[in-house]
Amino acid sequence: MENVSKYVLFQLDDERLGVNINQIHSIERVPGLTKMPEAPEFVKGIVELRGEITTIVDFKQMIQGVDTDLTQETRILICQLDGLKIGLLVEAAKEVVDIPADQLEEPPKMVGGLKKEYINGVAKLNDRLIILVDLDRIFSKEEVEEIHAVQ
Template sequence: MEKYVVFRMRDEYFGVPIHQVQAIEKVTDFTKVPQAPEYVKGITELRGEVTTVIDLRSLLNIGQTDTESEARILIVHVEGLRIGLMVDEAKEVVDLDEETIEQPPQMVGGVKEEYIQGVSKQQDRLLILVNLQKVLNVEQLEQVKEAVEA
């Protein structure tokens, strides 16, 4: 049994292992980063630390996050970096049994298979489990670091 943080992008529900999520924050103002990739919203101070914020929908090529509604920032740790992932809404924490997780189809909710570690059928929805190491690959992390440090 493993705990996952559930969040929504468009009409799809996604999950990431809770051990990768440090906090869930409301969207705040950002300082734009010159010459950063389009998916980098900017930097902001969250819980006393300057954090780079990435629009996860933009990164996955499924539109832009609507920051006016229930949008949240998931503060995650990937490859030693602290990154804020902006999503449409952060829902809940669920316990998933390994037996409920299946291999993903070629594409789910417009998201490529390589970014997905599995799918789990819940009572009324399909939960897409995101592989943050693949989504935020080393090359992209380096681009973000360079843009922020420039």
């Protein structure tokens, strides 16, 4: 049997990104956010999901310094980082796909505004390029500490 991994695909501008499904607990619609005073700009607020308070971080703000526009397509990817449950605000998250290991390639130095160290690889799937990101690499130790301070 071929070595295949499942990825949740999400949108960043015109780029399609994927994150290993093992890093995602759930995909949620955007509920009302409670703003947090003195939070870093990339922290959009907190929400209560299934009885737990979750900090919401704007992925686009972290990567590009620009806020994600909230639309009907906007979603929150719930993930666990360093024992911290956070929600990543993304433009859209529409599908889960299987990506065979033989479809993965080393990433170029920079793809879609993402630094190489954030990227596990690039996959070709049905004539589409998908940038595979590693959530553990996107957040610096300082950013994780800032998010901890908010909760």
